[in-house]
Amino acid sequence: MIDSLIPVLAGAIAAATPLIFAGLGELVAERTGVINLGVEGMMLTGAIAGFALAAETGYGAAAGLPAGALAGAATAMIFAFFALSLAANQAACGLALTIFGIGLSAFIGQHYVSYSLPGLQPIAIPLLADIPVIGPVLFKQDAVVYLSFITFAVVAWTLAKTRLGLLLKAVGESPDAAHAIGYPVLGIRYGAVAFGGAMAGIAGAYLSTVYTPLWVQNMSAGRGWIAVALVVFATWKPTRLLLGAYLFGAVTILQFHAQGLGIDVPVQFLAALPYAATIVVLVVISRDRKLLQLNLPASLGKPFLP
Amino acid sequence: MPPPDPRLQLLHITKRYPSVVANSDVSLTVMPGEIHAILGENGAGKSTLMKIIYGAVKADDGEMMWDGRQVAVANPAQARKLGIGMVFQHFSLFETLSVVENIALVLDEPFDLPALAARVKEVSERYGLPLDPYRSVHSLSVGERQRVEIVRCLLQDPKLLILDEPTSVLTPQAVQKLFETLRRLASEGVSILYISHKLHEIKSLCDSATIMRGGKVTGTAIPRDETPASLARMMIGRELPVCEAPLYTGENRPILEVDRLSLVSDDPFGTTLENISLTVNAGEILGIAGISGNGQAELLAALSGECTGERESIWLAGEAIGHLDAGQRRAKGLVFVPEERLGRGAVPALSLSRNALLTAHRQGMKQWGLVSYRKAKEFAEQCIARFDVRCGGPEAAARSLSGGNLQKFIVGREIMLAPKLMIVAQPTWGVDVGAAAFLRQTLLDLSRTGVAILVISEELEELFEISDRIAVLAAGKLSAAQSKAATNAESVGLQMSGLFNETAQPTESGHAPA
Numbered sequence: 123m124i125d126s127l128i129p130v131l132a133g134a135i136a137a138a139t140p141l142i143f144a145g146l147g148e149l150v151a152e153r154t155g156v157i158n159l160g161v162e163g164m165m166l167t168g169a170i171a172g173f174a175l176a177a178e179t180g181y182g183a184a185a186g187l188p189a190g191a192l193a194g195a196a197t198a199m200i201f202a203f204f205a206l207s208l209a210a211n212q213a214a215c216g217l218a219l220t221i222f223g224i225g226l227s228a229f230i231g232q233h234y235v236s237y238s239l240p241g242l243q244p245i246a247i248p249l250l251a252d253i254p255v256i257g258p259v260l261f262k263q264d265a266v267v268y269l270s271f272i273t274f275a276v277v278a279w280t281l282a283k284t285r286l287g288l289l290l291k292a293v294g295e296s297p298d299a300a301h302a303i304g305y306p307v308l309g310i311r312y313g314a315v316a317f318g319g320a321m322a323g324i325a326g327a328y329l330s331t332v333y334t335p336l337w338v339q340n341m342s343a344g345r346g347w348i349a350v351a352l353v354v355f356a357t358w359k360p361t362r363l364l365l366g367a368y369l370f371g372a373v374t375i376l377q378f379h380a381q382g383l384g385i386d387v388p389v390q391f392l393a394a395l396p397y398a399a400t401i402v403v404l405v406v407i408s409r410d411r412k413l414l415q416l417n418l419p420a421s422l423g424k425p426f427l428p
Numbered sequence: 429m430p431p432p433d434p435r436l437q438l439l440h441i442t443k444r445y446p447s448v449v450a451n452s453d454v455s456l457t458v459m460p461g462e463i464h465a466i467l468g469e470n471g472a473g474k475s476t477l478m479k480i481i482y483g484a485v486k487a488d489d490g491e492m493m494w495d496g497r498q499v500a501v502a503n504p505a506q507a508r509k510l511g512i513g514m515v516f517q518h519f520s521l522f523e524t525l526s527v528v529e530n531i532a533l534v535l536d537e538p539f540d541l542p543a544l545a546a547r548v549k550e551v552s553e554r555y556g557l558p559l560d561p562y563r564s565v566h567s568l569s570v571g572e573r574q575r576v577e578i579v580r581c582l583l584q585d586p587k588l589l590i591l592d593e594p595t596s597v598l599t600p601q602a603v604q605k606l607f608e609t610l611r612r613l614a615s616e617g618v619s620i621l622y623i624s625h626k627l628h629e630i631k632s633l634c635d636s637a638t639i640m641r642g643g644k645v646t647g648t649a650i651p652r653d654e655t656p657a658s659l660a661r662m663m664i665g666r667e668l669p670v671c672e673a674p675l676y677t678g679e680n681r682p683i684l685e686v687d688r689l690s691l692v693s694d695d696p697f698g699t700t701l702e703n704i705s706l707t708v709n710a711g712e713i714l715g716i717a718g719i720s721g722n723g724q725a726e727l728l729a730a731l732s733g734e735c736t737g738e739r740e741s742i743w744l745a746g747e748a749i750g751h752l753d754a755g756q757r758r759a760k761g762l763v764f765v766p767e768e769r770l771g772r773g774a775v776p777a778l779s780l781s782r783n784a785l786l787t788a789h790r791q792g793m794k795q796w797g798l799v800s801y802r803k804a805k806e807f808a809e810q811c812i813a814r815f816d817v818r819c820g821g822p823e824a825a826a827r828s829l830s831g832g833n834l835q836k837f838i839v840g841r842e843i844m845l846a847p848k849l850m851i852v853a854q855p856t857w858g859v860d861v862g863a864a865a866f867l868r869q870t871l872l873d874l875s876r877t878g879v880a881i882l883v884i885s886e887e888l889e890e891l892f893e894i895s896d897r898i899a900v901l902a903a904g905k906l907s908a909a910q911s912k913a914a915t916n917a918e919s920v921g922l923q924m925s926g927l928f929n930e931t932a933q934p935t936e937s938g939h940a941p942a
Contacts, residue, residue, distance in 0.1 A: 285539040288532065291525065296522055303533065304504030415696050
């Protein structure tokens with residue numbers, strides 16, 4: 123029984139990986155008070171940039187991931203210019219960015235339709251991979267999954283333990299106070315938005331060069347939106363975000379298996395299940411309004427002009 | 429031995445904004461260990477001048493000398509490096525962070541919270557400003573928050589400490605403690621710039637004073653040798669106006685009765701009201717003292733009808749209204765002047781006549797079922813004339829008025845509705861001395877026509893000037909109201925702070941719009 127679960131769980135970890143990257147990036151941006159609804163768009167520009175570079179250079183994900191990060195960060199800068207420097211409405215700018223990313227990636231991707239890449243082989247980590255159940259689930263994965271573990275640890279540690287983390291939180295809570303004591307609020311927000319864009323770009327590049335290594339138009343399929351929702355329902359806490367992402371991954375893989383078993387339920391319903399299940403569970407655990415308000419970056423979505 | 433260089437010298441500082449000259453040719457000198465007052469009304473340019481010293485604003489003209497050398501302070505970080513510390517009027521603290529985290533953010537040193545916490549504790553105790561480094565700022569009282577700001581400055585070994593209206597939120601006892609700390613710092617050689625418009629404080633604390641009016645220096649003085657009246661003349665250019673409270677001779681019946689009102693705040697930073705009972709009679713002003721964040725916002729919401737509750741908890745002229753909403757209560761003769769003039773008392777972008785319509789539409793401002801803008805305009809014109817509102821006419825946007833004139837308009841608008849009960853929050857907050865005296869007199873006159881008035885204010889002096897009885901709201905509990913003759917500022921102050929010490933109270937909602 124356990125043995126048949128191992129591939130499901132291992133698959134769940136991989137399916138959750140793009141959400142972890144995109145979600146952590148958005149979480150950092152939102153901690154500084156900037157809500158960027160363009161995650162879906164940044165994922166797609168990252169996906170196509172990563173795919174194109176991986177395909178053209180032949181280096182695969184090793185070239186695709188950095189390219190995706192750069193493309194995502196560059197796309198985020200468009201958002202940052204309007205939403206931060208010009209203090210335009212953040213929600214509107216983010217939505218526009220998503221539409222832009224969908225269109226741009228489809229346009230560039232015309233040349234790559236039906237192209238496919240080799241993907242990445244799993245690497246078994248010595249000793250750790252031999253632990254029963256946990257070993258094959260966590261430690262027989264591809265390199266990018268390990269990178270997501272490291273990214274999570276670094277982000278969680280930075281936010282909780284370092285001066286930088288404190289500063290990000292402070293800027294998100296009261297940009298005016300941060301400005302008054304002499305911090306460059308816009309600079310910090312630019313940095314956080316760029317980090318969010320790079321993370322979304324990596325998430326997209328992981329999808330296109332590793333997870334399903336072929337180009338399909340609009341291949342992020344709403345994961346960017348799930349990442350945005352995860353951040354809110356995780357009450358801006360990295361650990362909860364991680365758990366939410368794995369939940370999404372698990373339901374995704376389970377519904378594939380359910381489809382495979384030929385259960386008599388419309389495929390569309392099964393495909394929607396991970397999205398619905400994640401939202402429902404997160405809404406239930408975050409329904410404590412006080413918790414939500416206590417952690418909410420107070421300046422979220424509000425423009426700041428020094 | 430030659431005299432020491434002045435710690436700080438400002439020479440001919442000028443700062444122009446598009447519509448106003450905030451500072452014009454301002455010069456002043458502060459010696460080491462001197463407590464120097466900057467005295468002036470709201471809008472005299474004091475805050476701009478301090479921001480220039482602190483590097484938050486750049487002067488257009490003039491020089492700044494520091495310990496005898498000319499300096500240009502480009503930003504607050506550089507000012508801190510020179511040894512300039514600033515305690516802001518509206519605190520620059522982060523509510524959701526702890527005390528030590530707040531302090532760590534301004535220090536240029538390796539990030540080591542436990543070591544810093546120990547230093548915070550040590551410095552705060554040395555200067556009689558006890559603080560728990562690990563408490564969250566949102567759970568601190570306003571006085572404690574000010575301690576955080578001061579300790580934060582002290583940890584940077586300042587040579588000059590700037591305090592912007594530091595006592596506006598303190599109880600009289602806390603003010604005395606603050607003064608002790610400041611005198612001690614001065615005796616250790618720290619210069620202090622003390623910004624205030626409170627004459628008696630400056631007289632008791634400061635060695636010298638620079639008086640400003642309309643962006644210019646209008647005089648310097650040794651406060652000890654002056655009288656409050658002579659200081660006031662320099663500050664506002666004429667005598668300090670006083671209010672008269674005539675005797676009320678009409679019928680003495682209760683208009684507002686509140687019986688064991690409790691309200692649980694759903695804001696995590698809010699205060700829960702416990703068993704509030706009070707009565708306001710016709711022809712009297714009941715003052716509610718206390719520092720904001722002790723349930724003031726919640727009590728106002730419960731009384732105005734923004735929060736509804738049990739029917740049998742609030743009575744207006746004998747009728748239970750606890751379940752009615754704000755509009756229904758207004759229809760029964762209750763009017764409310766909120767603390768925030770722009771945004772709650774008036775819509776900033778709308779004209780005065782449209783703003784009049786917002787509450788005065790009950791006066792039949794319609795024709796054939798449609799709004800009659802002509803009647804609204806007439807109403808606004810009457811209000812402007814009767815209450816001496818200086819503005820560009822009834823079509824001027826609310827935000828174009830000064831605080832005092834807008835407040836006169838809002839209060840006037842409500843008075844013209846012929847209320848039975850008027851509830852006013854912070855009636856003269858941020859209002860110049862002349863308008864404040866006018867508003868106080870207006871409230872007094874209104875009450876003597878048989879209207880019941882409830883005033884919630886942080887300014888004790890104001891409450892003692894206009895109230896007939898005074899109660900204290902602290903930590904969500906209301907003390908029994910006492911007649912003004914039976915109490916004094918010290919005992920009210922004790923009630924304000926006494927309850928603080930009993931239970932440390934959350935203050936001031938962090939997420940409410942400022």
